[in-house]
Amino acid sequence: MNLILIDQHEVDNTTVTLTDRRCTHIRKVLRCQVGDEVRVGLVNGPVGRGCILALEAQRVMLDLILDQQQTPRPLTDLILALPRPIMLKRVLSQAVQLGVGRIFLINANRVEKSFFSASLLQNDSLQTFLRLGLEQAMDTRVPELSIHPRFRPFVEDVLPAITAPHPLKLVAHPTAAANLPQTCPLPLTGRVLIAIGPEGGWLDFEIERFQAQGFKPFSLGPRILRVDTAVPALLAQIDLLRSATTTRG
Amino acid sequence: MNLILIDQHEVDNTTVTLTDRRCTHIRKVLRCQVGDEVRVGLVNGPVGRGCILALEAQRVMLDLILDQQQTPRPLTDLILALPRPIMLKRVLSQAVQLGVGRIFLINANRVEKSFFSASLLQNDSLQTFLRLGLEQAMDTRVPELSIHPRFRPFVEDVLPAITAPHPLKLVAHPTAAANLPQTCPLPLTGRVLIAIGPEGGWLDFEIERFQAQGFKPFSLGPRILRVDTAVPALLAQIDLLRSATTTRG
Structure with a gap:
């Protein structure tokens, strides 16, 4: 998982709370701490970074900065x-x-x-x-x-x-x-x-x-x-x- | 299995008897009968065809005609x-x-x-x-x-x-x-x-x-x-x- 994919409907203003395998990945594989950033992308939308606002056993909250356009449609x-x-x-x-x-x-x-x-x-x-x-x-x-x-x-x-x-x-x-x-x-x-x-x-x-x-x-x-x-x-x-x-x- | 691979030590004169998954493949997938031919190759050697001499539940005997050189070593x-x-x-x-x-x-x-x-x-x-x-x-x-x-x-x-x-x-x-x-x-x-x-x-x-x-x-x-x-x-x-x-x- 080189990019954390997020659906638009999961986003609340600029934050998102993840409780599934993406949460596990951020905690167990990336071993992130509060304040760290992870690469995120919006499904069919822009990419950017997510700053970790909160981190618990079953839940991670990210603040999203989606400042890069998605790649062009493959040909x-x-x-x-x-x-x-x-x-x-x-x-x-x-x-x-x-x-x-x-x-x-x-x-x-x-x-x-x-x-x-x-x-x-x-x-x-x-x-x-x-x-x-x-x-x-x-x-x-x-x-x-x-x-x-x-x-x-x-x-x-x-x-x-x-x-x-x-x-x-x-x-x-x-x-x-x-x-x-x-x-x-x-x-x-x-x-x-x-x-x-x-x-x-x-x-x-x-x-x-x-x-x-x-x-x-x-x-x-x-x-x-x-x-x-x-x-x-x-x-x-x-x-x-x-x-x-x-x-x- | 597009080619039946045979080891040199398995060959007796021009015949070989197979009892393993190659036998199963010839019987169950290729659904061969006595007299049919299958593509065979000798490990690190030539390729050709094997004519089915005998076919039983656990055993198939082939007569080998290995008349084509192996492909060149990949570059x-x-x-x-x-x-x-x-x-x-x-x-x-x-x-x-x-x-x-x-x-x-x-x-x-x-x-x-x-x-x-x-x-x-x-x-x-x-x-x-x-x-x-x-x-x-x-x-x-x-x-x-x-x-x-x-x-x-x-x-x-x-x-x-x-x-x-x-x-x-x-x-x-x-x-x-x-x-x-x-x-x-x-x-x-x-x-x-x-x-x-x-x-x-x-x-x-x-x-x-x-x-x-x-x-x-x-x-x-x-x-x-x-x-x-x-x-x-x-x-x-x-x-x-x-x-x-x-x-x-």
């Missing part, structure tokens, strides 16, 4: 074939750590249907894992997350409505002929939408549906990656192509 | 401040999936000392996690792995003896001024040795010791990544710089 959006719940928790946190604007969890032929009835998806508990990623990355902007239990309506109805801001749309596919640098025209400056398939990959039919929506298939190479390796690998590569664009012209 | 080596055991298992598998030649698990000021006495490090169980990565990535080459419980002897005595093949040596450091593209001279063709610190980062003293050995510090940007995000992110970025070198000249 990459992620379509992810729904992985098994234990993997999903990890991958959501990883994606948020590296920065994504939107996350679409979708169905595909090789997604186990039971994953969509996992309790993890039934309430707001996914938000917990998004927040863990934000706390780690010191960001406050919660990605938009949506769940799409049917592949074809997602690709044919949802995608056309959301891809206007994306000059580059990519779909990872082990047997594609091109690799990522061959698929990304530099300079890479606009939004990128990237689709990552289930274990076992997309079906040819699914790749064709993505291609019909303007997605370019690319291969990560001959090594087959698990999703919790593939997601950070790809988001980091997109980031590198962006930074190479700005630092090398 | 990136990894120095990793020892993470907590549960994280280490995951990170080893991730690193192997992306491909590393050598892994050095080292101490640092912010590594919890208890991690070095974890049972995971006391016997060959780390090899299990390396193999899980190889099975996933369809590789057979086991990275060399060594454990270095003292920072200074590692940096001052071990490093000088091993870094001759590395034209590029990098150390990840959040406050470094340069980013990765600024630190990597292209074309990137030789071996790269990359050092990734503990949660909380390297101390300045530690960075100085690396710099004295020719390591260049670089920053991954303002977002702070957990090690199971940082390791795949960095290895993938190095891979991308290599492939950009070959595909764009």
Whole structure:
């Protein structure tokens, strides 16, 4: 927890009282005293510092000075074939750590249907894992997350409505002929939408549906990656192509 | 398990009999029948296919045709401040999936000392996690792995003896001024040795010791990544710089 995330409704004037794991973190991990400052951020809002006004066993009170703007919205959006719940928790946190604007969890032929009835998806508990990623990355902007239990309506109805801001749309596919640098025209400056398939990959039919929506298939190479390796690998590569664009012209 | 890994000592002429989780995988996940073929590889040796000669509840016999050379040794080596055991298992598998030649698990000021006495490090169980990565990535080459419980002897005595093949040596450091593209001279063709610190980062003293050995510090940007995000992110970025070198000249 590199940043204490606070919801707007928790703030009373400029103070907030924490009684949950954030309180425990401030007391037990950061070992703060009254008068110390901790890094804080308002969910979907500015960041700054919280000065500790009071500290008790179950309760810490902070005075907030939120004087820094939140970071800009990340330029990459992620379509992810729904992985098994234990993997999903990890991958959501990883994606948020590296920065994504939107996350679409979708169905595909090789997604186990039971994953969509996992309790993890039934309430707001996914938000917990998004927040863990934000706390780690010191960001406050919660990605938009949506769940799409049917592949074809997602690709044919949802995608056309959301891809206007994306000059580059990519779909990872082990047997594609091109690799990522061959698929990304530099300079890479606009939004990128990237689709990552289930274990076992997309079906040819699914790749064709993505291609019909303007997605370019690319291969990560001959090594087959698990999703919790593939997601950070790809988001980091997109980031590198962006930074190479700005630092090398 | 995208590849069934077999040890040389298990092979009798051209056949092998499996009775462990590989047998279970062939029967329950791949649902093979007698006469079917599975992808197999010899540890640190060639890859090919295994034709199923016999299949019983607790036992499967394969006839091996190992007609493809193993992949070349990956060009990136990894120095990793020892993470907590549960994280280490995951990170080893991730690193192997992306491909590393050598892994050095080292101490640092912010590594919890208890991690070095974890049972995971006391016997060959780390090899299990390396193999899980190889099975996933369809590789057979086991990275060399060594454990270095003292920072200074590692940096001052071990490093000088091993870094001759590395034209590029990098150390990840959040406050470094340069980013990765600024630190990597292209074309990137030789071996790269990359050092990734503990949660909380390297101390300045530690960075100085690396710099004295020719390591260049670089920053991954303002977002702070957990090690199971940082390791795949960095290895993938190095891979991308290599492939950009070959595909764009």
